[in-house]
Amino acid sequence: MDVILKQDVKNLGEKDDIVKVKPGYGRNFLIPQGVAILATESARKVLAENLKQAQFKQDKIRKDADALATQLENVKLTIGAKAGESGKIFGAINTIQVADALKKQGFDVDRRRITFDQEPKMVGEYTANLNLHKEVKVKVPFEVVAE
Structure with missing residues (x-):
């Protein structure tokens, strides 16, 4: 079972990572706790778009810091x-x-x-x-x- 982590999880991964977990761990702990969401095709596309926008924003902040x-x-x-x-x-x-x-x-x-x-x-x-x-x-x- 693949899940997308919504926050850092010790010994599993960091925020926005797609990780493979056992189905019981994902269904019974990660998803109900709000720590992860199921990695469906649409969720993967949304994640890719969010990462692209975040990277663009970080690049702009970096350019401003370099100029300063x-x-x-x-x-x-x-x-x-x-x-x-x-x-x-x-x-x-x-x-x-x-x-x-x-x-x-x-x-x-x-x-x-x-x-x-x-x-x-x-x-x-x-x-x-x-x-x-x-x-x-x-x-x-x-x-x-x-x-």
Whole structure:
């Protein structure tokens, strides 16, 4: 019996895979639980069309991420923070401040896609890692200056 998985199933397959299972397992567990549907000819055609549309959408997102990455390669940010005399800033620079600095320069990057190699807690030079896509990553240098 062939079924199309609607979600990931451990030791069986991932979402949108067509897998062969024993008839009892498919009829009594997978289909009633809503984990799979029967792989009829029409269901296979619908799956193929959905995968084609999803691939087109992913390609567009990837192209947009590549274009943004090429624009971000030459960007250098300056972020101001209150600091003591020794150069230690009060608190730390977070991803929201980096996202706001990027937005001021005209780049809209979600703060959840920003990470740091080293937590910026002193005045100086740091690098922010932007994960624009699962395959597109950019390093943006920024400088923390005392206000």
